[in-house]
Amino acid sequence: MTTLITGGAGYIGSHMAHCLVRAGEKVVVLDNLTTGFGWALPAEAQLVVGDVADAGLVGRLLADQAIEAVIHFAGSVIVPESVSDPLKYYRNNTSASRSLIEACVTAGVDKFIFSSTAAVYGDPLSVPVPEDAPLVPLSPYGMSKLMTELMLKDVSAAHDFRYTALRYFNVAGADPQGATGQSTPQATHLIKVACETALGQRPQMSLFGSDYDTVDGTAVRDYIHVSDLVEAHRLALLRLRDGGASAVMNCGYGEGYSVRQVIETVKAVSGIDFKVEEAPRRAGDSPKVVADSARARQELGWQPKYNDLELIVRHAFAWEEKLKARRVNSLQEG
Numbered sequence: 001m002t003t004l005i006t007g008g009a010g011y012i013g014s015h016m017a018h019c020l021v022r023a024g025e026k027v028v029v030l031d032n033l034t035t036g037f038g039w040a041l042p043a044e045a046q047l048v049v050g051d052v053a054d055a056g057l058v059g060r061l062l063a064d065q066a067i068e069a070v071i072h073f074a075g076s077v078i079v080p081e082s083v084s085d086p087l088k089y090y091r092n093n094t095s096a097s098r099s100l101i102e103a104c105v106t107a108g109v110d111k112f113i114f115s116s117t118a119a120v121y122g123d124p125l126s127v128p129v130p131e132d133a134p135l136v137p138l139s140p141y142g143m144s145k146l147m148t149e150l151m152l153k154d155v156s157a158a159h160d161f162r163y164t165a166l167r168y169f170n171v172a173g174a175d176p177q178g179a180t181g182q183s184t185p186q187a188t189h190l191i192k193v194a195c196e197t198a199l200g201q202r203p204q205m206s207l208f209g210s211d212y213d214t215v216d217g218t219a220v221r222d223y224i225h226v227s228d229l230v231e232a233h234r235l236a237l238l239r240l241r242d243g244g245a246s247a248v249m250n251c252g253y254g255e256g257y258s259v260r261q262v263i264e265t266v267k268a269v270s271g272i273d274f275k276v277e278e279a280p281r282r283a284g285d286s287p288k289v290v291a292d293s294a295r296a297r298q299e300l301g302w303q304p305k306y307n308d309l310e311l312i313v314r315h316a317f318a319w320e321e322k323l324k325a326r327r328v329n330s331l332q333e334g
């Protein structure tokens with residue numbers, strides 16, 4: 001039984017590849033390496049460099065490798081870029097997913113796990129937000145993901161095809177064994193930005209918005225460790241193998257931390273004080289986004305192991321130190 005991981009050379013996908021290989025599963029990765037890295041993969045995973053939207057390539061891959069299930073991470077992930085270049089997002093997230101889903105239906109691959117996002121909720125009316133809350137994305141990124149969810153729903157009603165769409169909240173941290181982490185340059189995610197600033201990769205960082213109606217005036221998010229997130233995917237795969245019905249599930253812990261609390265945690269874990277400039281609110285940010293994760297816990301038997309902000313930051317910081325050492329070594333070598 002071979003699982004195809006699209007986008008498996010990226011941040012979350014590479015953790016998925018390590019997770020499945022460690023569980024004794026056979027893995028093939030399809031990635032065009034636009035933001036991913038072949039070196040992030042375990043040696044046991046086969047990497048095919050190519051595009052999810054290449055229907056001919058994907059069709060051959062599904063047949064030749066006898067693919068049983070697809071876990072679909074490939075996509076474009078920068079929210080502000082989706083506002084300035086929406087067609088890129090509708091092409092690389094929505095259209096490419098349509099092509100991949102069609103290839104699965106044609107090849108008879110009936111199990112599909114999809115990377116969705118809490119961005120489908122936009123600015124939730126209340127938190128914790130359950131899966132049946134109104135879906136009002138604030139960005140083309142969120143809309144491109146919601147459109148894919150809608151396609152999956154219709155396709156599963158029409159064909160022998162079951163899916164699980166997992167809506168991730170704020171993914172952070174890195175593999176506790178140090179095999180992979182978030183390596184994308186110019187990342188915009190809070191914990192990564194703060195770790196880079198602590199290590200002097202950036203002279204300072206901005207704190208966007210300190211006038212929200214929250215515990216300390218800064219925005220609140222539900223940070224989920226990437227290893228717990230990929231474990232939820234593994235459990236979703238087992239559930240589909242057991243005949244589980246199509247479903248949509250939130251992946252978060254149900255606990256929120258403010259931006260200020262996160263920055264203080266990075267300072268404490270790193271032991272480094274760094275410059276934080278208070279800046280106006282960032283366009284499109286919600287004051288508070290926290291998951292109601294009861295469904296994933298019940299349906300998947302998901303029991304998070306790293307539900308601890310300090311631990312998440314410790315793993316993220318350790319990975320950032322490793323990346324910095326890597327850069328220094330490659331500068332010295334070349």
Ligand SMILES: NC(=O)c1ccc[n+]([C@@H]2O[C@H](COP(=O)([O-])OP(=O)(O)OC[C@H]3O[C@@H](n4cnc5c(N)ncnc54)[C@H](O)[C@@H]3O)[C@@H](O)[C@H]2O)c1
Binds near residue numbers: 010012030035053075
């Ligand atoms: N990081 C988060 O906080 C977060 C939150 C919610 C949802 N997601 C979703 O999770 C998925 C993975 O995100 P990530 O943070 O690991 O991003 P990432 O950029 O590190 O990974 C995306 C991977 O997909 C590959 N890729 C992109 N377009 C492709 C295409 N057309 N064909 C083949 N490969 C392609 C890239 O090279 C990269 O390896 C995305 O679908 C994203 O929308 C991420």
Ligand SMILES: O=c1ccn([C@@H]2O[C@H](COP(=O)(O)OP(=O)(O)O[C@H]3O[C@H](CO)[C@H](O)[C@H](O)[C@H]3O)[C@@H](O)[C@H]2O)c(=O)[nH]1
Binds near residue numbers: 168193208219221259
């Ligand atoms: O340098 C920074 C970076 C972020 N923030 C703040 O930190 C909070 C978290 O921001 P992130 O960019 O880390 O994450 P978002 O909540 O904006 O978005 C993330 O979670 C969303 C789901 O809620 C989507 O999945 C999206 O892909 C993913 O980036 C926000 O209030 C943001 O303004 C700062 O103050 N300074």
